[in-house]
Each structure stands twice: as C-alpha cells, then as structure tokens.
Amino acid sequence: xxxxxxxxxxxxxxxxxxxxxxxxxxxxxxxxxxxxxxxxxxxxxxxxxxxxxxxxxxxxxxxxxxxxxxxxxxxxxxxxxxxxxxxxxxxxxxxxxxxxxxxxxxxxxxxxxxxxxxxxxxxxxxxxxxxxxxxxxxxxxxxxxxxxxxxxxxxxxxxxxxxxxxxxxxxxxxxxxxxxxxxxxxxxxxxxxxxxxxxxxxxxxxxxxxxxxxxxxxxxxxxxxxxxxxxxxxxxxxxxxxxxxxxxxxxxxxxxxxxxxxxxxxxxxxxxxxxxxxxxxxxxxxxxxxxxxxxxxxxxxxxxxxxxxxxxxxxxxxxxxxxxxxxxxxxxxxxxxxxxxxxxxxxxxxxxxxxxxxxxxxxxxxxxxxxxxxxxxxxxxxxxxxxxxxxxxxxxxxxxxxxxxxxxxx
Amino acid sequence: xxxxxxxxxxxxxxxxxxxxxxxxxxxxxxxxxxxxxxxxxxxxxxxxxxxxxxxxxxxxxxxxxxxxxxxxxxxxxxxxxxxxxxxxxxxxxxxxxxxxxxxxxxxxxxxxxxxxxxxxxxxxxxxxxxxxxxxxxxxxxxxxxxxxxxxxxxxxxxxxxxxxxxxxxxxxxxxxxxxxxxxxxxxxxxxxxxxxxxxxxxxxxxxxxxxxxxxxxxxxxxxxxxxxxxxxxxxxxxxxxxxxxxxxxxxxxxxxxxxxxxxxxxxxxxxxxxxxxxxxxxxxxxxxxxxxxxxxxxxxxxxxxxxxxxxxxxxxxxxxxxxxxxxxxxxxxxxxxxxxxxxxxxxxxxxxxxxxxxxxxxxxxxxxxxxxxxxxxxxxxxxxxxxxxxxxxxxxxxxxxxxxxxxxxx
DNA sequence: CAAGTTAGTCAGGAAAGTGAACATAGTCAA
DNA sequence: TTGACTATGTTCACTTTCCTGACTAACTTG
Numbered sequence: 089x090x091x092x093x094x095x096x097x098x099x100x101x102x103x104x105x106x107x108x109x110x111x112x113x114x115x116x117x118x119x120x121x122x123x124x125x126x127x128x129x130x131x132x133x134x135x136x137x138x139x140x141x142x143x144x145x146x147x148x149x150x151x152x153x154x155x156x157x158x159x160x161x162x163x164x165x166x167x168x169x170x171x172x173x174x175x176x177x178x179x180x181x182x183x184x185x186x187x188x189x190x191x192x193x194x195x196x197x198x199x200x201x202x203x204x205x206x207x208x209x210x211x212x213x214x215x216x217x218x219x220x221x222x223x224x225x226x227x228x229x230x231x232x233x234x235x236x237x238x239x240x241x242x243x244x245x246x247x248x249x250x251x252x253x254x255x256x257x258x259x260x261x262x263x264x265x266x267x268x269x270x271x272x273x274x275x276x277x278x279x280x281x282x283x284x285x286x287x288x289x290x291x292x293x294x295x296x297x298x299x300x301x302x303x304x305x306x307x308x309x310x311x312x313x314x315x316x317x318x319x320x321x322x323x324x325x326x327x328x329x330x331x332x333x334x335x336x337x338x339x340x341x342x343x344x345x346x347x348x349x350x351x352x353x354x355x356x357x358x359x360x361x362x363x364x365x366x367x368x369x370x371x372x373x374x375x376x377x378x379x380x381x382x383x384x385x386x387x388x389x390x391x392x393x394x395x396x397x398x399x400x401x402x403x404x405x406x407x408x409x410x411x412x413x414x415x416x417x418x419x420x421x422x423x424x425x426x427x428x429x430x431x432x433x434x435x436x437x438x439x440x441x442x443x444x445x446x447x448x449x450x451x452x453x454x455x456x457x458x459x460x461x462x463x464x465x466x467x468x469x470x471x472x473x474x475x476x477x478x479x480x481x482x483x484x485x486x487x488x489x490x491x492x493x494x495x496x497x498x
Numbered sequence: 499x500x501x502x503x504x505x506x507x508x509x510x511x512x513x514x515x516x517x518x519x520x521x522x523x524x525x526x527x528x529x530x531x532x533x534x535x536x537x538x539x540x541x542x543x544x545x546x547x548x549x550x551x552x553x554x555x556x557x558x559x560x561x562x563x564x565x566x567x568x569x570x571x572x573x574x575x576x577x578x579x580x581x582x583x584x585x586x587x588x589x590x591x592x593x594x595x596x597x598x599x600x601x602x603x604x605x606x607x608x609x610x611x612x613x614x615x616x617x618x619x620x621x622x623x624x625x626x627x628x629x630x631x632x633x634x635x636x637x638x639x640x641x642x643x644x645x646x647x648x649x650x651x652x653x654x655x656x657x658x659x660x661x662x663x664x665x666x667x668x669x670x671x672x673x674x675x676x677x678x679x680x681x682x683x684x685x686x687x688x689x690x691x692x693x694x695x696x697x698x699x700x701x702x703x704x705x706x707x708x709x710x711x712x713x714x715x716x717x718x719x720x721x722x723x724x725x726x727x728x729x730x731x732x733x734x735x736x737x738x739x740x741x742x743x744x745x746x747x748x749x750x751x752x753x754x755x756x757x758x759x760x761x762x763x764x765x766x767x768x769x770x771x772x773x774x775x776x777x778x779x780x781x782x783x784x785x786x787x788x789x790x791x792x793x794x795x796x797x798x799x800x801x802x803x804x805x806x807x808x809x810x811x812x813x814x815x816x817x818x819x820x821x822x823x824x825x826x827x828x829x830x831x832x833x834x835x836x837x838x839x840x841x842x843x844x845x846x847x848x849x850x851x852x853x854x855x856x857x858x859x860x861x862x863x864x865x866x867x868x869x870x871x872x873x874x875x876x877x878x879x880x881x882x883x884x885x886x887x888x889x890x891x892x893x894x895x896x897x898x899x900x901x902x903x904x905x906x907x908x
Numbered sequence: 909c910a911a912g913t914t915a916g917t918c919a920g921g922a923a924a925g926t927g928a929a930c931a932t933a934g935t936c937a938a
Numbered sequence: 939t940t941g942a943c944t945a946t947g948t949t950c951a952c953t954t955t956c957c958t959g960a961c962t963a964a965c966t967t968g
Contacts, residue, residue, distance in 0.1 A: 108538045108541065108542075108553050108554055109534050109537070109538070109554075109746075110554060110555045110556075111530075111531040111534055111535065111554050111555070111556045111560065111925080112522065112527045112530060112531055112924090112925085113527075113556070113924080113925050113926075113954080114524055114527065114923085114924055114925060114926095114953075114954040114955050114956090115925080115926090115953080115954055115955080116925090117522045117523075117524065117527045117924090117925095117954085117955065117956090118954065118955060118956090120521075120522055121521040121522055121955085121956090124519050124521055125521065127519070128518045128519070131518065132518075136915070136916090137915075137916065138914075138915055138916075143518050144518060144519075144520060144521050145520045145521070146520075146521045146523070146956075146957085147956075147957060147958080148915075148916060148917085149916090149917075149918085149956080149957075149958085150521070150955085150956055150957080151916095152916065152917065153955085153956085156917095169915095169964085169965095171965095172913090172914075172915095172964080172965050172966065173913085173914075173965095173966090174966075174967095175912080175913055175914075175966075175967090176912065176913045176914070176964090176965050176966035176967070177912090177913045177914025177915065177964075177965060177966080178913085178914050178915040178916075178963060178964040178965060179914085179915075179964070179965065180914080180915060180916095181915080181916090260872070260874060262874075269874060270872075318751070318752075330840070332840075332841070334744055334749060335747075335749075336519075337745075339744060339745075339841065340842075341728070341838075341841055341842020341843065341844065342728075342842055342843075342844040342877060343874075343877070345838075345842035345844075345874050346838075346839070346840060346841050346842035347840070347842075348839040348840070348872075349839065349840050351839050351872075352835070352836040352839045352840060353764050353832055353835060353836055353870075354763050354764060354765075354766060354777075355764075355765065355766040355767065355777075356764060356765040356766075356767075356768065356777075356782070356832070357765065357766075357767050357768075358766065358767075363872065365870060367764075367765075367766075372766070422763055422766070425762070425763060426762040426763055426836070427840070428751075428755075428756075429756070429758040429759065429761050429762045430740065430742075430756060430757070430758070430759050430762060430837070430840070431742070431749065431751055431756050432750075432751020432752055432755035432756035432757075433751065433752075434751065434752040434755075460763075460775060462670070462680075462758075462761075462773065464670060464672075464679060464753075464755050467752060467753070521956085522955095522956090523923085523955080523956050523957075524922080524923040524924050524925090524954080524955055524956060524957090525922085525923055525924080525956085525957090526956095527923085527924065527925085527955090528923065528924055528925095531924085531925090546946075546947090547946075547947065548945075548946055548947075556925070556926085557925075557926060557927070558946075558947060558948085559925075559926075559927085559947090559948075559949085560924080560925055560926080561947090562947065562948065563924080563925085566948095579933085579934090579946095581934095582933080582934045582935065582944085582945075582946095583934095583935090583944085583945075584935075584936095585935075585936095585943085585944055585945075586933090586934055586935035586936070586943065586944045586945070587933080587934060587935080587943085587944040587945025587946065588932060588933040588934055588944080588945050588946040588947075589933070589934060589945085589946075590945080590946060590947095591946080591947090
C-alpha cells in the first residue's frame with residue numbers, strides 16, 4: 089500500500105476529457121442570475137424592482153431577494169421615489185449603481201502615451217491622469233514604471249477597494265497571457281507581459297484587450313450599442329480595427345486574435361500595406377491613403393490631412409476635395425459591406441478620426457453600403473458615428489473589468 | 499368592474515420592455531441541463547454515466563436522474579457493458595441515442611433537385627429519396643408538391659413520431675419567417691414560404707436555413723467540427739458561402755442574413771460578379787473563374803473544368819494547369835485570410851468541389867493562408883478538407899431540427 | 909375619505925443539484 | 939477459491955433558489 093503524498097490525494101491522470109459546458113446547480117443559477125440582473129440594470133439604466141421583475145420575467149420577490157443584499161453592501165443604491173403614474177400606486181424607487189463604491193481603473197495604452205482614469209460603477213470618470221514615454225523606449229521596466237505611476241495617480245487616496253484594472257492596448261495582444269504581442273510604432277511594447285506585471289505591482293486583477301474590442305465593450309455597456317445584441321464597433325483613423333459584439337458578447341478569436349479588419353484584403357491589385365501585404369482595407373481607408381491621394385489631387389497641407397479638414401474643404405466646394413471625400417466614403421463602405429455580408433450584425437458604430445467627417449460623411453458611407461449589399465429581409469444595416477469627444481475606450485476598459493467581475497459583486 | 503373576456507385575462511399593453519435574457523428558475527435550470535447533457539453526449543459519443551459526470555462536472559447522481567427518464571422513454575439506450583479497465587471496477591455501460599426512436603427528416607433543396615432523408619438521432623441516414631423539378635418552374639404549388647412527396651417517401655411507414663423537418667436551401671433565406679428570399683438559377687423559389695407551407699402539409703415543425711450554415715451545423719454535430727467551439731465551414735464550388743460556428747453556436751445575422759462570404763469584396767479593380775458588384779471573392783475562386791482562366795491558358799475542356807480534373811492535369815505536369823492550380827489555391831486562401839483576420843476561428847473546414855483538389859491543394863491553400871496572416875500567439879489556423887462523399891449537409895439539416903428540439907426530448 | 913392601483917415584503921412549497929453511504933460487478937494476487 | 943481493491947451506478951437527507959399567494963405601503967382619483 090503506497091502512502092498518500094502529503095500534498096493531497098494521489099493525482100491520477102483523468103481520461104482525456106474535452107472541456108464542456110458545465111451544468112447549472114441551484115447555487116450556480118443564483119450566481120448567473122445575479123450577474124444577469126446587473127447586466128440588465130446596465131442595459132436599461134436606473135430601474136425599480138417591479139420594472140426589473142417585468143423585464144427579466146421573474147417575480148418581484150426574486151428581484152428583492154437579489155437586490156437587497158447588494159444595497160446593504162453598498163454596490164447598489166436606491167434612488168428617490170419617482171412620480172407615480174397617472175393611475176396612482178406607490179411610487180417606484182429606482183435602483184442604480186453606487187457612484188462611489190468599488191470603482192475600476194481604466195487604462196488606454198498608446199504608442200508613447202498612457203491614459204488612466206478611475207471610473208465609477210455608473211460609468212463616469214472620477215479622476216483622470218496621463219503620462220508620456222518615449223515611443224522608442226525599449227526598456228520594459230521604464231514603461232511599466234510609467235504606467236504604474238499613472239495608475240497610482242488616480243487610485244483613491246483613502247485606499248478604498250478597487251475592482252480591478254482594465255487596459256486597452258492599441259495593438260495586438262494575447263488575452264490569455266495578458267501579453268502585448270506587437271504595437272505599431274512602439275517596438276518596446278512587443279512581448280511586454282503587462283497583465284501579470286501590473287497585477288503583481290498593484291495587487292489588483294488586471295485585464296487587457298485589443299483596443300477596438302475594448303471600444304466595442306464601451307459601446308455595449310455605456311454607448312450606443314447598449315441594448316443591441318449584435319453590432320460592429322469600428323475604429324477608423326490612422327489605422328482600422330473592429331470589435332464585434334455577437335449575441336451580446338464581445339467576440340474574441342483564439343487567444344484574443346481577430347478584429348484585424350484593417351488588414352483584410354479588399355484590393356488584390358492594390359498598394360502595399362505597412363503590414364507587408366497588398367491591398368489591405370487600411371491601404372484605401374486610413375490617413376495614409378487620404379494623405380497620399382490629397383497630395384496627388386494637390387490639396388493644401390496634404391501630408392497632414394485628416395478627415396475633419398477634408399470635410400470642410402469639401403463643404404467649401406473645393407472640387408478635388410469633394411471628389412476625394414466621396415471616394416473616401418466609398419472606401420470606408422467597402423469594409424463595412426464585407427462585414428455585413430459575412431456576419432450581418434445590422435449595426436455599425438464608427439469611432440476615430442472618421443467621425444470628424446460628420447453627418448455628410450455618414451450619409452455617404454451609408455449610401456455606398458446600401459448600394460453594396462443585396463436587399464435582404466434582415467433589413468438595411470444602420471451606420472452610426474460615435475460622438476467625437478467621448479471617453480468610450482476608457483469606459484470600455486472599465487467594462488472589461490466589470491464584465492469579468494460582475495459575479496464578484498456578490 | 500368590467501368583465502374578463504372569455505378568451506383569457508384582459509390584455510394590458512406592457513410598458514415598452516426591451517427583450518432581455520431571462521433569469522433561470524430551478525425548473526428552467528433542469529431544462530437547460532438536460533439539453534446541455536445531450537449536447538455533450540453528441541460531442542463525445544457513447545459514454546457512461548460516470549464519465550458524463552466527470553465531463554459535465556456534476557455528480558453521478560445528477561446524471562442518473564437526468565438520463566434514466568430518457569432511457570425509459572426510449573430516446574437513449576444503454577449499451578452492452580464495456581471491458582473494465584485494468585484496475586478493475588464495475589464495467590461501464592455506455593449511453594447513446596436510440597438508432598430508431600424519433601428520427602428527423604433532412605432536406606436539401608437545390609435548383610431543380612430536392613433530396614430528402616430520414617436521419618436517426620445517432621446521425622445516420624435511414625432512408626433516402628430524391629426528386630427533380632424544372633429549375634425554371636415558377637408555380638410554387640408544383641415545387642411544394644415535389645418536395646412534399648419526396649419527404650413522404652422517406653417518412654416511416656408505421657407513422658412513428660418524427661421530430662421535425664430540417665431544410666438546407668442553396669440560397670438566401672429568411673429564417674425568421676421560413677421563407678426563401680432568392681435562389682440563384684431557380685427564380686421560382688424566390689419568395690416561397692417553404693417553412694409554413696411544408697409545416698401545414700406535414701403537420702410537423704419545419705426549420706430551414708442557408709446551406710453553408712446547415713453544413714456548419716453538420717460539421718459541428720456529426721463532422722470534424724465536433725468538439726471545436728469556433729470554426730468556419732466553407733462551401734467552395736460553383737459558388738462560395740460560409741457557416742460560422744462561434745462559441746459552439748452557429749451564427750446567424752439579423753433574420754438569417756450573413757454567410758455571404760462569396761460576395762465580399764477582395765479585388766476592387768476586378769471583374770464583375772454575377773451579383774452585379776465588382777471584385778467579389780467568387781469572381782476569383784469559383785468554377786466560373788477557373789473555367790475562364792483555363793480557357794485563357796488553353797487547357798483541354800476548359801469550359802467544363804472543375805477542381806478534380808485540374809488537379810489531375812497539374813499532377814501530370816501540365817505547365818498551364820500547374821500554374822492555374824497554384825493561383826486557384828492562392829485565391830481560395832484570400833477569403834480564408836480575411837475570415838481569420840476578422841474572426842480568428844482557428845479552424846476552417848472546406849466542402850464542395852474544392853475538396854477534389856486533394857491534399858496537394860489543401861497544402862497550398864494552407865501555405866498561402868499562413869503567408870497571409872501575421873504570426874500571432876493564437877496559433878496558426880488549421881485548414882481541413884471534408885471527405886468528398888459525405889452527407890454532411892443532410893446530417894446538418896437533421897442537426898438543425900435537433901438543435902431546436904433537444905429540449906423537447908424531455 | 910373610500911376605492912383603485914402600483915411598489916415592495918413575508919411565509920410556505922416545489923424543483924434541482926450535492927454529498928455520503930451503499931449495492932453491484934469486475935480485476936488481481938495469494 | 940477467496941479477499942482486497944476499484945470503479946459504476948443508486949438511494950436518501952439536505953441546501954439553494956425561485957414561485958405562489960397574501961399582505962403592507964403609498965399615491966391618485968372621484
């Protein structure tokens with residue numbers, strides 16, 4: 089008889105068991121339901137118990153049982169009684185998230201710049217800070233120091249509990265390992281294990297993800313994708329990327345790949361992209377293309393042209409600008425058409441410099457998209473521009489933490 | 499006090515409530531768990547209660563409680579006791595689906611041809627039948643008659659209970675309404691409300707979907723996508739389409755749109771597609787392109803060339819064929835690259851005439867795909883060819899019914 | 909001020925998974 | 939042949955969770 093090792097029961101290699109969805113236990117169902125209810129609350133905003141019961145198709149009793157402990161715990165707060173409806177009745181008291189309890193830290197990491205904010209559960213920025221580092225910096229320690237101190241600037245001074253840190257990275261990341269794979273223009277960030285390193289320094293859970301996916305999360309939780317079950321959140325500026333929300337959840341490919349829609353091939357015979365391949369969408373719908381074409385057309389300040397100035401030129405009836413503006417709209421539409429043909433999300437939310445083109449650009453893009461897809465019962469896809477000056481990426485980084493922590497909110 | 503109408507409680511228009519995920523009740527959890535367990539059983543094949551308990555991370559007790567009523571009901575059967583492991587122990591009795599109880603009807607509708615089969619819960623074809631109609635036929639009644647009689651040929655003669663009818667349509671469908679929107683080469687099918695009409699004639703639930711999505715379901719349930727949580731099932735022959743499995747579920751766009759990857763734009767300056775737009779993937783990777791290029795290259799029988807003969811010509815060191823074969827591989831890779839860049843499913847299962855290219859073609863496609871995507875921690879995507887003569891679409895049509903009916907299997 | 913209406917709470921009941929103990933049926937070695 | 943060992947499958951008391959129905963609270967209207 090062999091002795092059982094002190095470390096625990098003898099390990100026996102299990103039969104090769106494929107990972108499978110777990111079954112739900114009553115206790116697990118409670119966890120799931122608490123999480124879902126909080127999701128619903130985010131979707132609909134401050135809402136009374138009775139209304140939540142109607143939305144989630146359960147009884148008021150159940151809602152009360154779920155919500156009351158959270159109120160006692162300080163996560164949720166009960167608002168002032170609202171006006172009764174004209175039919176009378178006890179006035180409803182809306183439930184909403186605490187504006188101070190358990191905030192999250194949101195970080196946006198760009199080549200040379202880091203931006204950090206303390207974000208409340210209600211989705212508003214409490215404190216903000218930013219710092220710069222040399223984009224050519226190769227020493228990981230220097231970068232980590234910079235990021236850490238920027239975060240510490242926004243941490244609550246009273247040392248109150250923070251849920252975690254969410255990081256949006258403007259480059260390719262491995263979400264499984266919390267590692268940055270590559271960031272254009274910032275070679276020093278390549279290979280940086282930002283997740284584990286930050287987590288160790290701060291003693292907080294850290295989640296990081298690809299910028300357009302974080303942006304999509306921001307749209308889903310706090311922006312115009314709020315109640316949409318599927319949509320594409322596109323960033324279009326100096327580069328192009330997409331975050332896909334499919335059936336209410338942000339889609340990640342294996343280990344966090346995917347979303348590189350800027351480097352899908354749309355023009356086989358086209359020009360060479362900075363990625364080394366030929367005919368990427370980015371070669372016909374990013375700043376680089378805009379500036380090259382503007383130079384050819386002889387537009388003023390062509391080599392620094394962006395969408396806003398181009399729109400103004402086009403609005404002033406500058407013939408070359410008008411023509412370029414329209415081609416830009418068509419080129420932006422190409423990638424959207426392809427996404428719609430493949431996935432048919434039905435809603436496209438555009439961010440980045442492209443929104444500087446305003447309603448005029450949006451309408452043109454929409455027209456080209458509608459021209460480019462067959463009429464189908466699914467209905468015409470909607471193209472919307474995000475507001476130009478929002479913090480949706482920071483809010484998305486906060487949502488990144490929330491989406492992983494909701495079940496920790498007891 | 500107004501009287502309550504006889505039809506039921508007075509209907510009161512609810513406050514505009516956004517559709518939201520329901521919370522899970524204990525009873526609902528049971529339903530979900532039964533369904534999940536059956537899904538797991540499909541994924542892993544015949545399996546003992548104890549093994550199922552390990553896979554689904556619940557106790558043997560629970561599995562027994564779920565499985566026993568289904569055995570009593572005849573849906574599941576207990577196999578012969580297996581050999582004990584070398585360590586001894588009571589021999590396990592694998593549980594599996596009944597090969598005769600509650601079969602489904604699978605239908606594949608193509609321009610001019612309909613194929614029907616009776617498929618068992620175990621995923622094997624019990625009976626099969628096919629019929630032809632004029633592809634130019636415009637009378638809906640004639641088509642429905644043809645489909646109905648083809649189905650009745652395979653219905654069990656003893657009138658045993660059939661779960662339902664699944665239909666794969668080689669064209670655009672509206673899955674919400676069970677309506678065919680458009681089928682290339684068969685204008686009479688456009689607008690046909692096949693779902694409701696068949697359902698009324700047969701008295702059975704009918705589900706229909708776009709062919710590549712049905713094919714993906716077949717791969718997911720009975721093919722090489724069986725345990726994969728995400729993959730793309732591509733049909734590539736006279737046309738190109740894709741069915742996407744994302745997180746274990748087949749993705750449908752709004753009302754069943756999406757999957758039209760053949761008409762994504764990959765070659766802006768290219769040739770005009772039969773869809774009327776320019777530069778679709780289909781214009782460079784379907785039969786039409788192959789035959790046009792073969793004619794230019796002076797290959798024999800160019801106007802009826804398909805992939806199999808081309809592969810043989812190339813294998814015989816026919817210079818023009820070899821070069822065309824390679825370009826075809828590259829062109830097929832283009833669309834796969836784009837899908838991988840956007841969604842990174844990590845696995846691509848190819849069906850249709852393209853598989854006639856054999857391992858030689860598969861390797862070339864894989865090489866071009868790997869050349870066309872950045873190295874990323876997610877790992878290199880796998881490209882696989884389905885076996886040439888399988889019934890995966892019919893099995894997928896059966897799975898279409900199963901996936902909607904699992905919770906009806908008590 | 910009474911009737912009607914809506915919000916929120918309290919006690920009892922049903923569904924479902926858990927965990928420990930037990931019956932069942934094999935292997936292996938003395 | 940027997941006993942120790944191992945693994946499968948079943949029985950029963952227990953916990954969690956949500957539902958039902960009755961109740962209190964608060965406001966509007968006539």
